[in-house]
Amino acid sequence: xxxxxxxxxxxxxxxxxxxxxxxxxxxxxxxxxxxxxxxxxxxxxxxxxxxxxxxxxxxxxxxxxxxxxxxxxxxxxxxxxxxxxxxxxxxxxxxxxxxxxxxxxxxxxxxxxxxxxxxxxxxxxxxxxxxxxxxxxxxxxxxxxxxxxxxxxxxxxxxxxxxxxxxxxxxxxxxxxxxxxxxxxxxxxxxxxxxxxxxxxxxxxxxxxxxxxxxxxxxxxxxxxxxxxxxxxxxxxxxxxxxxxxxx
Amino acid sequence: xxxxxxxxxxxxxxxxxxxxxxxxxxxxxxxxxxxxxxxxxxxxxxxxxxxxxxxxxxxxxxxxxxxxxxxxxxxxxxxxxxxxxxxxxxxx
Numbered sequence: 425x426x427x428x429x430x431x432x433x434x435x436x437x438x439x440x441x442x443x444x445x446x447x448x449x450x451x452x453x454x455x456x457x458x459x460x461x462x463x464x465x466x467x468x469x470x471x472x473x474x475x476x477x478x479x480x481x482x483x484x485x486x487x488x489x490x491x492x493x494x495x496x497x498x499x500x501x502x503x504x505x506x507x508x509x510x511x512x513x514x515x516x517x518x519x520x521x522x523x524x525x526x527x528x529x530x531x532x533x534x535x536x537x538x539x540x541x542x543x544x545x546x547x548x549x550x551x552x553x554x555x556x557x558x559x560x561x562x563x564x565x566x567x568x569x570x571x572x573x574x575x576x577x578x579x580x581x582x583x584x585x586x587x588x589x590x591x592x593x594x595x596x597x598x599x600x601x602x603x604x605x606x607x608x609x610x611x612x613x614x615x616x617x618x619x620x621x622x623x624x625x626x627x628x629x630x631x632x633x634x635x636x637x638x639x640x641x642x643x644x645x646x647x648x649x650x651x652x653x654x655x656x657x658x659x660x661x662x663x664x665x666x667x668x669x670x671x672x
Numbered sequence: 673x674x675x676x677x678x679x680x681x682x683x684x685x686x687x688x689x690x691x692x693x694x695x696x697x698x699x700x701x702x703x704x705x706x707x708x709x710x711x712x713x714x715x716x717x718x719x720x721x722x723x724x725x726x727x728x729x730x731x732x733x734x735x736x737x738x739x740x741x742x743x744x745x746x747x748x749x750x751x752x753x754x755x756x757x758x759x760x761x762x763x764x
Binding site (some may be wrong): 502 | 687691692695696698699702703717718721722724725727728729731732734735736737738739740741742743744745746
């Protein structure tokens with residue numbers, strides 16, 4: 425399904441550098457951009473993609489919980505799950521988009537920063553106080569409404585803080601379906617674990633989320649002999665509540 | 673109106689207006705609020721961007737809530753149930 429990712433990313437890098445140097449005719453550029461986008465765009469809506477994500481998510485959560493050991497995490501235990509989910513989502517993007525690369529590199533940065541955090545924080549705060557006001561003024565002055573909103577949007581999407589408008593738009597166009605898939609998979613997993621059909625979600629197409637997660641659970645469970653019992657047990661719960669949606 | 677302004681900046685930054693319009697319309701299709709409620713020719717670019725920001729924020733919030741719920745569920749499964757050892761070997 426997905427061809428050589430290294431070649432594709434180098435193609436895109438070459439294309440963007442060419443854009444800066446030369447002035448191509450717009451139609452040619454649009455054509456090449458459209459074809460590269462359609463070739464490398466990831467089908468976030470497909471069931472296969474969600475299935476792959478669900479199984480990797482389970483493994484990642486399992487690893488995360490093994491690492492943090494038995495007692496419940498203090499404050500917000502959801503942070504570890506969120507991090508694992510984001511990491512697996514970014515990995516699923518295969519490094520084609522800026523936001524996915526930013527998520528993966530941010531984790532490395534945080535790991536490095538942990539030890540040097542105290543030293544860096546003191547110097548950074550004293551340096552930032554003075555020029556902060558002028559930066560804010562520059563931001564608000566000469567930007568039109570659209571540009572301002574694009575800056576806000578760029579801050580929301582990881583890795584797009586200083587990117588120009590078309591780049592931000594491109595990234596968001598991929599980021600939103602990826603987030604939707606993440607939510608579908610996690611909601612289905614939560615439903616499966618809680619054993620009830622309660623809870624609401626704003627995302628459509630939830631009906632086929634649960635069987636997808638069950639399928640991926642079965643794949644993971646294949647290694648553990650007692651897991652068959654677990655799957656059958658949940659099947660009993662789900663058949664009572666969800667009904668005909670569940671097919672194993 | 674805004675086309676003139678963006679065209680001026682476009683000459684400086686070499687990003688064409690039509691390209692941006694195309695990207696914005698693609699984005700418009702993704703956002704459920706705009707797609708379901710209004711006709712596509714009525715919506716301005718700033719409105720699309722505003723709705724996108726709101727939508728991304730709500731998606732982030734939902735992911736946070738779900739991950740919180742998942743971690744709680746996994747914790748409670750730990751505590752209760754005789755099948756806990758089976759589930760533990762599967763999930764954890």
